Amino acid sequence: MRKYFSVLCAGVLLSLVIGLTARSIAHARDVGLPLPATGYDLVSAVNALRASSGLPSYSVNSILMAIAQNQASYLASTGGIYGHIGPGGTLPYQRALNAGYSVENALSNPPGLFSENWDANSSVQGAINVWEGDEAHRIALYSTNLFDIGGGVASAKGLNYYVIDTGSSGSSGSSSSSSSSASVSTNGTAVSQNQLIPAAIVSTPDQSGAVYHIVQPGQALWQIAIAYKVKINDIKTLNSLLSDVIYPGQKLLITRVGTPTLVSPTAKATLDLSTFTPLPTLEVFTETVTDTPTPVLVAPAQSQNGAPVVGGIIFVALIAAGFITWASRHRPI
Numbered sequence: 001m002r003k004y005f006s007v008l009c010a011g012v013l014l015s016l017v018i019g020l021t022a023r024s025i026a027h028a029r030d031v032g033l034p035l036p037a038t039g040y041d042l043v044s045a046v047n048a049l050r051a052s053s054g055l056p057s058y059s060v061n062s063i064l065m066a067i068a069q070n071q072a073s074y075l076a077s078t079g080g081i082y083g084h085i086g087p088g089g090t091l092p093y094q095r096a097l098n099a100g101y102s103v104e105n106a107l108s109n110p111p112g113l114f115s116e117n118w119d120a121n122s123s124v125q126g127a128i129n130v131w132e133g134d135e136a137h138r139i140a141l142y143s144t145n146l147f148d149i150g151g152g153v154a155s156a157k158g159l160n161y162y163v164i165d166t167g168s169s170g171s172s173g174s175s176s177s178s179s180s181s182a183s184v185s186t187n188g189t190a191v192s193q194n195q196l197i198p199a200a201i202v203s204t205p206d207q208s209g210a211v212y213h214i215v216q217p218g219q220a221l222w223q224i225a226i227a228y229k230v231k232i233n234d235i236k237t238l239n240s241l242l243s244d245v246i247y248p249g250q251k252l253l254i255t256r257v258g259t260p261t262l263v264s265p266t267a268k269a270t271l272d273l274s275t276f277t278p279l280p281t282l283e284v285f286t287e288t289v290t291d292t293p294t295p296v297l298v299a300p301a302q303s304q305n306g307a308p309v310v311g312g313i314i315f316v317a318l319i320a321a322g323f324i325t326w327a328s329r330h331r332p333i
Contacts, residue, residue: 037124039069042151042162045124049132049141063101064150064165071095071118072152072163080120080161083244084222085232091222092116092165101148102169110223113168115140120159127162136245140166202227205257217248228254 040060047057071086086095093103093111106112117140119127131137140146146166154161205211213224221244225232232244238253246252 039151058149061148068150069152072154076154076156215250
């Protein structure tokens with residue numbers, strides 16, 4: 001009995017030790033693992049980078065934080081295939097305007113003073129390293145003409161999507177309407193403020209039906225896609241582009257217009273009557289039904305000479321009656 005009780009107590013103690021050990025390990029892992037990055041972590045990393053270069057920090061803007069987070073979530077839900085294009089086909093500066101952020105010079109010179117960077121990476125620092133390695137994306141990191149920032153982070157299928165939106169509104173920072181200030185197009189290309197982005201003039205198909213566009217200084221891929229009413233991804237596929245970055249003088253194949261093929265009308269078959277043997281005409285005879293009166297039995301008509309005969313019969317009867325009367329009177333009693 002004691003032995004059984006000792007084994008039972010040892011089992012209970014062992015279970016308690018294992019449970020406490022597992023809980024301690026899990027707690028240690030929770031403490032040791034870094035918390036998931038947020039949009040504010042991304043903004044802090046960008047401002048730290050600017051501070052290391054002697055640049056003023058960006059001001060955190062609540063509207064830009066919201067649209068950056070929405071875009072990061074959208075990229076995570078779609079696998080990042082749309083890049084800077086947001087829900088409904090919106091562009092970064094359009095999303096800012098729609099949310100209530102007054103992008104400076106956006107109406108007169110789209111996209112105005114606004115820039116967006118995004119990347120799918122494993123860490124905040126990894127995304128910043130990618131942006132630092134590209135001249136177009138360095139504008140959003142080191143610009144002296146942009147003053148506000150918002151950041152967003154979302155995860156899906158083992159990837160983190162990082163987005164920063166930087167801009168300048170009429171009420172942020174100092175005025176940047178001087179000719180020496182710079183605007184940032186959606187694809188990251190810097191454009192001087194006094195140089196308006198030329199409209200993308202639609203080209204006509206050549207003899208082979210192909211439509212080409214020559215990129216003008218300051219033009220962005222999204223602008224060209226809108227002008228030709230095609231998708232950005234279609235232009236990138238036709239020209240084997242790996243990013244949205246394009247260059248002045250670059251010849252882009254926009255689409256191929258097929259030449260309609262004239263189709264001759266189908267000839268109708270003509271009936272040759274020379275060898276046609278007409279079918280015999282069928283005559284339909286309709287039997288005429290004549291009503292035949294049903295014979296009615298009529299009593300034979302009396303002859304006109306029947307009156308004397310009847311009179312004779314009555315006369316004979318009267319004589320017979322008189323004789324019978326007479327005979328009865330003279331019968332002996």
